[in-house]
Amino acid sequence: DIQMTQSPSSLSASVGDRVTITCRASHSVGRYLSWYQQKPGKAPKLLIYSASYLQSGVPSRFSGTGSDIDFTLTISSLQPEDFATYSCHQSYTSPGTFGPGTKVDI
Amino acid sequence: EVQLVESGGGLERPGRSLRLSCVASGFIFDDYAMHWVRQVPGKGLEWVSSISWDSRSTDYADSVKGRFTVSRDNAKNSLYLQMNSLRTEDSALYYCAKDFGSSVLRHNYFDYWGQGTLVSISS
Numbered sequence: 757d758i759q760m761t762q763s764p765s766s767l768s769a770s771v772g773d774r775v776t777i778t779c780r781a782s783h784s785v786g787r788y789l790s791w792y793q794q795k796p797g798k799a800p801k802l803l804i805y806s807a808s809y810l811q812s813g814v815p816s817r818f819s820g821t822g823s824d825i826d827f828t829l830t831i832s833s834l835q836p837e838d839f840a841t842y843s844c845h846q847s848y849t850s851p852g853t854f855g856p857g858t859k860v861d862i
Numbered sequence: 863e864v865q866l867v868e869s870g871g872g873l874e875r876p877g878r879s880l881r882l883s884c885v886a887s888g889f890i891f892d893d894y895a896m897h898w899v900r901q902v903p904g905k906g907l908e909w910v911s912s913i914s915w916d917s918r919s920t921d922y923a924d925s926v927k928g929r930f931t932v933s934r935d936n937a938k939n940s941l942y943l944q945m946n947s948l949r950t951e952d953s954a955l956y957y958c959a960k961d962f963g964s965s966v967l968r969h970n971y972f973d974y975w976g977q978g979t980l981v982s983i984s985s
Contacts, residue, residue: 757924790971792907799957799975800899800907811973843907847969851923854907 758783758846760855768861775831777858779844784824788848791820791829794857795840803842804829834860864888864974866958871979878948882979884941884958889974892916892936895961897972898943900954900981910956911943915965926952948983955980 759782769775779789787807792800802811804820807827817832831838839862844855870882882898898910911932912921920932931944941958955978962971 788969792972794907799977800972801975802962802971802973805962805971845907845909845971847971850921850967852909852970854909856906 757851758785758849758853760844760846760853762842762844762855762858764858765856766859766861769834770862771834771836773834775834775838775860777829777842777860779822779827779829779855781825781827781846781848785846785848787823788846789820789822789827790845790847791818792843792845792854793838793840794843800843831860864960866960866974866976868956868958868976868979871956871981873982873984874948875985876949876983879944879946880948880981882943882945882956882958882981884976886939886941886958886960889960891934891939893965895964895967895970896934896941897959897961897970898932898941899957899959899972899975900952901957901978902954908954912967912970913941914967919967921967945981948981950983953981953983 761780763778789807791804794800808820841857841859843857865887868884897912913932929947933942957978958976959972960974962973
């Protein structure tokens with residue numbers, strides 16, 4: 757199985773900050789990498805697919821880059837509604853595997 | 863509006879069975895593959911199972927293979943997960959998720975999720 761790691765596991769930031777979260781795969785996943793946002797008590801929400809494509813309706817302050825092993829999710833200017841947990845997911849091969857998540861709080 | 867509503871969770875003893883259901887609306891159900899993803903409260907997400915639009919292809923996490931069976935009824939816009947030989951480690955919130963754009967099991971993303979149904983396995 758492909759293992760996904762994320763760093764940091766948590767971070768504290770302020771409104772307006774630029775936030776970067778890293779996801780690393782144990783083997784190349786090409787660009788079959790997505791990012792999900794999850795708020796407490798809510799279902800995950802797809803933000804980014806195919807490493808860098810913004811899901812419809814997701815604000816443009818979110819962006820994704822990377823390929824093969826290393827990927828990054830960036831929030832250019834953190835907004836109050838962005839405080840949540842962010843998880844990456846590879847769908848290059850089965851089983852699809854999620855990263856452990858990065859909690860972004862104030 | 864896409865809606866996914868799960869049901870069937872509850873408290874059950876180890877070794878017993880549960881059947882989860884997910885009723886979909888707001889999209890053409892048989893155009894998409896569907897998925898089950900679980901999450902222990904406070905922990906990360908774990909993919910459980912997937913099924914293609916026509917039920918010809920199914921896939922399972924090793925942790926549930928041989929015990930869980932995914933199925934769907936396109937006429938009823940419904941997805942199911944039959945969970946047999948339940949273990950304490952199966953306790954989690956189970957989400958039903960719609961595939962982003964594929965009808966088959968390949969490079970899948972999950973664009974809509976239900977609110978989940980909670981499964982608790984304890985003696």
